[in-house]
Amino acid sequence: xxxxxxxxxxxxxxxxxxxxxxxxxxxxxxxxxxxxxxxxxxxxxxxxxxxxxxxxxxxxxxxxxxxxxxxxxxxxxxxxxxxxxxxxxxxxxxxxxxxxxxxxxxxxxxxxxxxxxxxxxxxxxxxxxxxxxxxxxxxxxxxxxxxxxxxxxxxxxxxxxxxxxxxxxxxxxxxxxxxxxxxxxxxxxxxxxxxxxxxxxxxxxxxxxxxxxxxxxxxxxxxxxxxxxxxxxxxxxxxxxxxxxxxxxxxxxxxxxxxxxxxxxxxxxxxxx
Numbered sequence: 001x002x003x004x005x006x007x008x009x010x011x012x013x014x015x016x017x018x019x020x021x022x023x024x025x026x027x028x029x030x031x032x033x034x035x036x037x038x039x040x041x042x043x044x045x046x047x048x049x050x051x052x053x054x055x056x057x058x059x060x061x062x063x064x065x066x067x068x069x070x071x072x073x074x075x076x077x078x079x080x081x082x083x084x085x086x087x088x089x090x091x092x093x094x095x096x097x098x099x100x101x102x103x104x105x106x107x108x109x110x111x112x113x114x115x116x117x118x119x120x121x122x123x124x125x126x127x128x129x130x131x132x133x134x135x136x137x138x139x140x141x142x143x144x145x146x147x148x149x150x151x152x153x154x155x156x157x158x159x160x161x162x163x164x165x166x167x168x169x170x171x172x173x174x175x176x177x178x179x180x181x182x183x184x185x186x187x188x189x190x191x192x193x194x195x196x197x198x199x200x201x202x203x204x205x206x207x208x209x210x211x212x213x214x215x216x217x218x219x220x221x222x223x224x225x226x227x228x229x230x231x232x233x234x235x236x237x238x239x240x241x242x243x244x245x246x247x248x249x250x251x252x253x254x255x256x257x258x259x260x261x262x263x264x265x266x267x268x269x270x271x272x273x
Contacts, residue, residue: 002036006058007043013051014203015044016196020058027063029091029116030070038094045101052203055124056108056196060134065115066091068144091116091150095123106202108195109186113137114174118185119150122159126202127186128195129177135192137180140172160184 004027006018017040019027027033044053057063074087098105098120107113107121109129118137121127129135139148139156147153148169157165160183168175168185177189190198 002040004033004036005040007040009047009050012200013049014200015050015053017044017053017055018058019055019063025059026061026112027057027059027117028067029063029065029120030067031074031087031090034090034094038097041094041098041101045097045103050103052104052106054106054108054196054199054203055120056199057110059111061111062107062109062113062135063117063120064112065117065140088149091119095119095150099123099125104203106199108199109135109137110192110195111135112174115139115141115148116150119148119152119155121186122152122155123150126199128188128190128198128202129180129186130192130195131177131189132192136174136176137185138172138174139169140174142170142172156185 004019004021006016006020008016008018010016017037019033021027021033041053044050075084079087104126105124106126106128107124109121109127111130111132111134113121113129114137118139121137129137139152141148148156153165153169156168159165160168164183167173168183175183175185177186180186181189188198
């Protein structure tokens with residue numbers, strides 16, 4: 001019996017996946033949450049009667065990102081390098097599974113979606129956000145010395161363009177629904193309480209073949225991205241800041257985390273950070 005999620009499938013074959021972690025005011029990611037979500041995704045994919053899935057929250061907020069206390073435990077000195085690697089790449093593998101599973105996943109963002117919460121939405125095929133003062137999205141990892149670790153450094157530039165993605169990732173600012181829609185990070189802004197309905201229509205009217213993305217963003221690239229050229233200058237001749245972003249994105253995020261801890265930039269307290 002899942003602890004953090006509820007799965008309900010309606011008569012039209014649309015699965016509603018509702019996050020609602022007990023004992024917390026906000027949903028957060030962690031190893032237990034990832035394991036449960038992975039099992040639900042596998043069920044959605046394996047069940048031929050399920051045509052698509054909507055991911056939403058049973059709380060006023062959507063998903064507040066990764067629990068930094070759990071994150072630090074995942075890289076403790078007691079772990080082997082293999083364990084650290086598995087912990088570090090687990091979220092990315094889960095989100096890639098959602099992205100390439102062959103069925104539409106739609107995010108009904110009813111409140112804030114930050115960090116890993118937004119990365120979950122980016123892995124979905126359609127994103128609807130409520131027009132609510134308490135609803136906003138962002139990638140604030142840079143504020144604790146990190147970069148997005150669940151594929152956000154790749155999906156965001158492909159979705160909204162490199163220059164916009166640099167601002168989102170390197171500034172770490174929160175974005176209100178209208179600003180997110182303008183940049184292309186979400187597909188629709190709807191009245192509060194109607195996000196799930198909009199997502200249901202998206203799932204029910206979608207042709208399954210559209211969602212079989214065996215290659216990253218194959219056939220879905222909305223904006224030009226950098227080429228495979230070895231020359232960064234030729235790729236970003238008109239965008240020096242994008243060149244810097246590409247350079248930084250190749251560096252170890254874990255090394256940045258260690259540096260921030262050693263230099264007192266992060267206290268290890270998720271409330272303070």
